[in-house]
Amino acid sequence: MAAFLRRPRDLGTDEEARRFAETQLTGSARLSPVEQLEIYREQFYLRHTASLVEDFPGVGGILGQADWDRLVWDFLATRAPTSFDLAELGAGLADFAATRDWLPARDLVVDMARFEYAHLEVFAAPDSAPLDPAKLGAVPADAWERARLLPDSGLRLLALGYPVAPLRAQLLETREDGSAGPPLPPPKPVFLAVHRRNLGVFHDELEPDAFALLAHVARGEPLGVACDSAAREAGVSMESLGAKLERWFAEWSARGYVVDVVVTAAS
Amino acid sequence: MNEARRGLPDLGIGIGLRVPHYKRLFAERPPIDFVEIISENFMGVGGKPRHHLERALATYRVVQHGVSLGIGGPDEPDRAFLERLRELVRQTQTPWVSDHFCWCGAGGAHLHDLLPLPFTRNLVQTIADRARKIEDFLGVPFALENASSYLAYRSSVLAEWEFIAEIAERADIGILFDVNNVFVTAYNHGLDPIEFVESVPPERIVQIHLAGHTNLGTHIIDTHDHHVSEPVWDLYRLTLERTGPVSTLVEWDDQIPELEVLFSEVERARVERDRALAARGSGTSTLDAGAREAVRQAARAWPEAVATRHGWTQGGPREPVTSP
Numbered sequence: 185m186a187a188f189l190r191r192p193r194d195l196g197t198d199e200e201a202r203r204f205a206e207t208q209l210t211g212s213a214r215l216s217p218v219e220q221l222e223i224y225r226e227q228f229y230l231r232h233t234a235s236l237v238e239d240f241p242g243v244g245g246i247l248g249q250a251d252w253d254r255l256v257w258d259f260l261a262t263r264a265p266t267s268f269d270l271a272e273l274g275a276g277l278a279d280f281a282a283t284r285d286w287l288p289a290r291d292l293v294v295d296m297a298r299f300e301y302a303h304l305e306v307f308a309a310p311d312s313a314p315l316d317p318a319k320l321g322a323v324p325a326d327a328w329e330r331a332r333l334l335p336d337s338g339l340r341l342l343a344l345g346y347p348v349a350p351l352r353a354q355l356l357e358t359r360e361d362g363s364a365g366p367p368l369p370p371p372k373p374v375f376l377a378v379h380r381r382n383l384g385v386f387h388d389e390l391e392p393d394a395f396a397l398l399a400h401v402a403r404g405e406p407l408g409v410a411c412d413s414a415a416r417e418a419g420v421s422m423e424s425l426g427a428k429l430e431r432w433f434a435e436w437s438a439r440g441y442v443v444d445v446v447v448t449a450a451s
Numbered sequence: 452m453n454e455a456r457r458g459l460p461d462l463g464i465g466i467g468l469r470v471p472h473y474k475r476l477f478a479e480r481p482p483i484d485f486v487e488i489i490s491e492n493f494m495g496v497g498g499k500p501r502h503h504l505e506r507a508l509a510t511y512r513v514v515q516h517g518v519s520l521g522i523g524g525p526d527e528p529d530r531a532f533l534e535r536l537r538e539l540v541r542q543t544q545t546p547w548v549s550d551h552f553c554w555c556g557a558g559g560a561h562l563h564d565l566l567p568l569p570f571t572r573n574l575v576q577t578i579a580d581r582a583r584k585i586e587d588f589l590g591v592p593f594a595l596e597n598a599s600s601y602l603a604y605r606s607s608v609l610a611e612w613e614f615i616a617e618i619a620e621r622a623d624i625g626i627l628f629d630v631n632n633v634f635v636t637a638y639n640h641g642l643d644p645i646e647f648v649e650s651v652p653p654e655r656i657v658q659i660h661l662a663g664h665t666n667l668g669t670h671i672i673d674t675h676d677h678h679v680s681e682p683v684w685d686l687y688r689l690t691l692e693r694t695g696p697v698s699t700l701v702e703w704d705d706q707i708p709e710l711e712v713l714f715s716e717v718e719r720a721r722v723e724r725d726r727a728l729a730a731r732g733s734g735t736s737t738l739d740a741g742a743r744e745a746v747r748q749a750a751r752a753w754p755e756a757v758a759t760r761h762g763w764t765q766g767g768p769r770e771p772v773t774s775p
Contacts, residue, residue: 186557189564210603213641214669214753220602223670224564231563238769264560268491268519268532271769307772308495338497383499385772 188221192229192261195222232260235270239304240277242296242348245355245365246289255281255293271304289368295344296352302340302378303385309338312443319445320433327447329408333401333436334444340378341399345371349387381440388439393418393425394432398441406448455695456657457625459547459592462698464720465514468507469767471707477506481710483717485512487700489766490548491519494535499770508543514658514698515545516627518766520585521555522595523568523578528585537589547657549594549627552578552615567600570607570614579621586624594625594657599635599664599673611636612650625657628697630686631679635664635671637750644750645743648686653693661687661720662702668753676705678716682749684723688737691727699724704767 185208188201195201195218205217212220236256237244244252259280265273278297287293323331347369354366375395378387390398396417400410415425436442463484468476475481486507493504507513517536520528540548553565568574578595586593597615609617619626628651637644663677679687679701691697701716730737738746 185566186560186562189562189566190560208605210605210640212603212639212670217602219669223601223672224566227564228562235769238771264556265563266559266561268529268555268561268563269494270563271495303772306498307770308498308500311497311501380498383502 185221186264189225189228190261190264191225192257195225229257229260232265232270232273233257235273236277239271239274240297240300241359242300242352242355243277243281243293245352245359246293246296246368247287251288255284255287258284271308274301274304277301291371292346292348292351292368295342295346296348298342299344299348299352299376299378299387302342302376303387306338306340306378306380306385309336309380312336312338312440314440315437315443315445317437320437323445323447327450330406330450331445331447332404332406333433333442334446335398335402336379336440336443338380339402339441341395341402342376342378343395343399344374344376347372347374349374349376349389377439377441379439379441386439391428393420394428397425397432398436401442455654456697457592457655459625459657460698461696462512462514462546464699464701464717464724465512466713466717467700467702467704467767468511468513469704469707470770471768472710472713473503473506475710477503477510480510481714483511485514485698485700487514487516487702488543490515490517490536490539492766492769494539503770504542513543513545514700515540515543515548516596516700517548517550518565519555519561519563520550521553521561521566522550522581522585523552523574524554525557526559528581533585533588540589540591545591547592547594547625548589549596549625549658551596551598552618553598565598567598567602567604568614569604570609570611572608575609575614575617575621579618582618582622582624586622592625592657594627595619596627596629596660597632597636597651598629599632599639599671601639601670601672603640610650611642612647616650616652616655619652619655624655626651626655627658627660628656628690629660629662630690631660631662631664631683632673633686634680634683634746634750635673638666638671641751644682644686644746645689648689649693653690653695656690656694656697659687659690659697659699660702661699661716662704674705675702676707679719680749682746684719685738685742685746687720688723688727688730689743691724692731692736695731696724696728707767 202218205221209217209220211217233256263276278294281297282294351369358365375390375392376387377390397410397414400413411425415422465485465487468486468488493500551565556562633644633647661679662675663679665672665674699720703713726737
């Protein structure tokens with residue numbers, strides 16, 4: 185029966201569903217069996233599309249009503265929700281959108297979906313105590329290379345191909361005042377940290393080398409290894425990177441990106 | 452088992468804790484007997500939901516109610532879900548925890564709905580076994596609520612009231628009795644709502660839900676977006692005349708009004724409750740034969756549709772993600 189409830193079309197015109205309903209359901213004095221089943225099918229779409237509209241206003245704003253409807257109905261019919269938590273409903277939307285060849289501005293839509301879902305993930309992520317600055321100060325100079333910075337579990341790092349954050353703000357604004365939507369932006373690499381501070385969800389744009397280093401740090405690499413990798417990926421020298429470390433660490437700890445520093449014993 | 456409410460306390464008349472009311476509830480702290488939270492809204496671990504839960508716990512007596520367990524589904528209840536639920540139970544110190552007689556999905560899919568069950572003997576045993584284990588696992592009294600339904604199965608061999616009574620007895624759990632759902636289900640399936648109320652074992656009822664609904668003519672949807680209807684007030688009194696005082700919750704989950712409207716509904720519930728308990732004390736009833744027949748007639752009537760399409764929700768809107 186669950187499969188019928190996820191069918192995207194009215195079950196009244198679905199012969200298989202009608203046969204199932206007549207075999208399994210009683211109907212009532214007022215409704216036929218398939219009409220009873222249709223109540224639940226319709227509700228499946230009403231509830232889940234409403235949830236996705238709420239969670240992905242930027243994606244909806246880019247696509248417009250018709251393409252948005254096509255995308256989310258296709259998504260819901262193809263991928264069953266698996267979590268009890270409706271906030272996780274859109275977890276696979278970006279990946280799904282990436283597979284839809286018909287989507288206009290597909291790469292931009294995918295980036296927007298990733299950005300918007302990151303907000304949902306961060307919103308109710310576990311709380312962490314802020315990093316004690318004294319812990320950073322207590323790291324011996326010769327231990328930094330093997331030190332690991334622990335990221336906040338609510339930190340999400342996004343390397344995107346479009347400036348989705350200002351676009352989303354514009355789309356929400358035009359939705360509010362009913363004016364025409366903004367023009368879609370051309371591609372531009374952006375590196376974002378989405379995180380929570382004082383119960384609010386924020387995003388910061390990072391320099392490419394800072395983003396590369398933070399991404400390696402967030403994977404649990406010791407700082408020495410992380411710096412080597414980040415410098416190589418960003419195409420900068422270790423000296424150039426090293427000159428920025430103090431500023432970055434101060435910013436990261438102040439913003440709550442990192443919540444602890446762990447120094448393992450020298451081998 | 453003859454002890455009323457399974458020995459659980461009568462907490463009075465409460466309201467559902469819903470996002471649009473957070474600001475005023477936590478700033479003004481109006482007196483409320485208790486608030487009911489939807490467990491799933493607080494099973495994340497941090498951020499605003501946790502913050503607001505802590506404020507609720509500091510201000511009000513909190514009771515937990517769930518919408519996702521799907522105890523009658525083909526899959527066994529999810530262990531990870533139950534562990535998170537148990538953690539929340541520890542945090543809230545809820546005097547009991549409840550969910551619904553329903554299924555929510557199959558094969559790992561979760562449809563986020565309270566889907567109706569076939570009332571079969573096999574399922575009685577399955578749900579009773581699961582309910583007993585769940586109560587043991589959670590370490591707190593467990594109750595299941597009769598859900599509204601919009602379809603019925605040919606395979607059912609029991610009346611709904613027989614089904615829920617049998618499970619409650621076998622599992623030795625409580626019943627969260629939703630009198631609005633009784634009316635909705637009676638209307639949708641041509642049942643007698645009076646017989647429903649009078650057939651549920653009163654000593655098993657640990658909590659009552661009241662809510663509004665939407666009549667579409669062909670069927671009623673349990674929308675929780677209106678005032679409680681008059682026949683449902685009648686069923687409420689009839690229930691209390693059988694049970695004695697039971698914790699009662701006014702639910703309003705869609706088109707959520709100002710607190711004053713909700714509080715006026717709570718006051719109405721208090722008046723109806725007092726009437727019912729007075730009648731019970733004097734060995735009479737607030738519903739004579741004519742009044743009972745009027746309730747039955749309301750469940751048989753076929754009014755003009757007030758809408759053609761309507762969604763339903765449990766627990767009100769989710770808390771919005773704020774971004775600067």
